Amino acid sequence: MSLIHRLQSLEAERDAAREEAERANLAKSKFLAAASHDLRQPLQALFFLSAALARHVGDHNGRDLLSRLDQGLDTMKGLLDGLLEVSRLEAGVVTPVLDTFEISEITDALDAAYGEQATAKGLVWRVESCEAVLRSDRGLLMQLLRNLVDNALRYTEAGAIRIRCRIDAAPDGDRLAIEVQDTGIGIPPEHLDRIFEEFHQVSNPERDRLRGLGLGLAIVRRLSQLLDHPVEVRSVHGQGSAFRVLVPLAPARFLAGRPGGPERPPAIDRPRLAVLVDDDAVVLLGLQSVLTEWGFRVVAADSADRAMDRLESLGRVPDIVIADYRLREGRVGTEVIRRVRARYGAEVPALILTGETGADTLADASAHGVAVLHKPVTPRQLQAEVGRQLRIKRGNGLAEAAAR
Template sequence: MSQFMSIGLLDGAPAPDTRDDTEALHRRIAKLERINAALMSQVERSMDQRGSAYSLFQTAITLEGQVRARTEELTALMRSLERSNQALTAAKEEAERANRSKTRFLTAASHDLLQPLNAARLSLSALGDLAVSREAEAIVGQVERGLQTIEDLIKTLLDISKLDAGLIQPAPRSLKVADVMASVEASFGPLAARKGLRLAVRPGGLWVSSDLLLLQRILQNLVSNAIRYTETGGVLVAARPRGDRVRIDVIDSGAGIPEADRDLIFEEFHRGGRESVDGEIALGLGLSIVRRSAEALGHRLTLASRVGHGSRFTLMLPQAAPEAPRPVQPVVLPTSLTGARIAVIENDRGALEALARLFQHWDAYALAARDHLSLMRLMPGSTWVPDVIIADYHLDGGACGLDTVTWLRSIHASNIPAVVTTADHSAEVEAHVRAVGCELIHKPIKPAQLRALLAHLLTRN
């Protein structure tokens, strides 16, 4: 019996309580599988989170490195820029020092160069007063023109240097265009007529705000160039209103300017290979002065030109209200210098001798000395009183001619009229001369100008 039961079990017939145990096992297995799946899901999520955090951590480290590298690069660039700015500042200061040094050098050099030039012009004037042959007169004229060219070159170089250094400060005021153009017409009308050209001036009754001397210099240089390079036709200088501005044109019928040269012609000593119609080679400084003066004034300058037809330079200026008319001063005609007593103090021997000869030809009596002590020794006594004094500003040993003027006035208790001559164009010298109550003439002295001034002073006195 027991054998049969064992066989039945081996054949797979379950015992009555085994089915319940199997179901319980299946349920437990399913539960464990669900628990296992939940745990695996939680582990996977945890691993994902850990992976993302690690990835973010790595990304943060990478970004931090990049930021550090960019910061170091930017810092290096800023330091480099700072060094560059320091180098630029140092270079600018060095350039400004060089510019000031150049201006001082040109000022000193022009003074030394104008001294012998002054003596030469005075001597030529005295020679011209002598009875000489026509051939000698022609030679004198040629020498005078050469000396004038040298004088213009020296003064122009000095003006360019002062403009570059900012030493010339414009003093704009209301100007009547007609007055400015009248001086240009008076200066260049005869030259244009000699060349068979027509110089037409049309001011249009307008007023502008500008600096008189700088504006005159601009127009004079433009008109001079126009006449120089024009063979037939003429030159027109015209002013027209343009809104709140005034447009001034200088138009010529000359050869015109090639497009390649239109910027270069404003550079120093650039002539573009051009030769004036009378064969004279220009120095190439006029338009450089024009450009610098226009920039100093803030006036816009433009150029239009057609080769073979002519050129037009245009200047734009602000309009201004007309000034009230000034009272007209009576004109005192010059008188003769015959018998005039003139005290002269001049440290340059050549200029002193030339002045003495000049006054002798004008029938004046000159007491001429190179310094203060020499003049004291030459004076015939306290009874000799000069009618007028001519004193050089810069004397040897750092002395000043104004001291001699003051001394002569004090010992004679009289405000003797005086003329101070100098090659120094600085505002300080001019202010000093005016403060002492003297007239100022810049060297080289023009004999006609000196004679007219002396005659005026003697008449007024």
């Protein structure tokens, strides 16, 4: 065989191997996305029922057992979320939506989400605020930083975790460097090049599931590439690590007309009304329980038709609609939202809460301007998103009033 033929043969073998690897990766992503759905439904029900049960448990032993149940649920959720996020990023269905926002929105949210957890572990928790306006995808950036803080908490048993930021001058424009520092186990030099690989973990040979699957930093790498926000790391084995994310500052053209500060929400003289639609009776019961606990009046139904009938009997405009995506008889949650908005106004906030992870679900929700949360979500995450949707509605109302 001539040298040219040999080279052609090797090139063909290389192409075939690459195609086979790509097919295997795609098959893995599809399998993970499909398998996760059936696991997410019962896990979501457990989250809501656990939250509803909390106020009925009075003795110390009962509260301790409930706390252990919640810890187990949180661990399961973390594992599923990691697998889901890798599959979504691999499938290319995540598209950044750039927005302009204060860094304090991110740091305040991180402080609220992790401060109590860190201090309960005996760590010093510090969030050093700074003044800066960023240009990024708020949700994806928050997710990236949460993964870094999760990683710091997982591998820090004593000392401190600190979040700090400062302006970093760059040739292509100023950026804000957001740094997550810890005094944890640190990273040996020989592992530094591999920590962003899937399933790679430092000091976890026994594969302790309480330390996750080793997907957190792999997701950080993928989000960093998607957002074009470089992530740098420095570490000393046995002393700690510092991860630094470089985020673009908002150019001046995005700052004109920004409000000077947040406005207080108006007083509410009657409970808000939430419409809940899910064909899983246990999930619907749990969802109804937590929304009622938050002070909402609830219309709960297992179909769009029943939801509309019950809503009509009340004669009130709903404040928010929360629907599962895949309903019985081939119906979908966006139909519920479309019908509510057609009857009561396009500005009614809505949210899809689903175990479906396919690109078609995200595309349909996006086409209707509806946010998506993937099951399972914790009650705190759901409450934060519901609050965000209501604030968006109020902000739009204020803008319309100003225009008039």
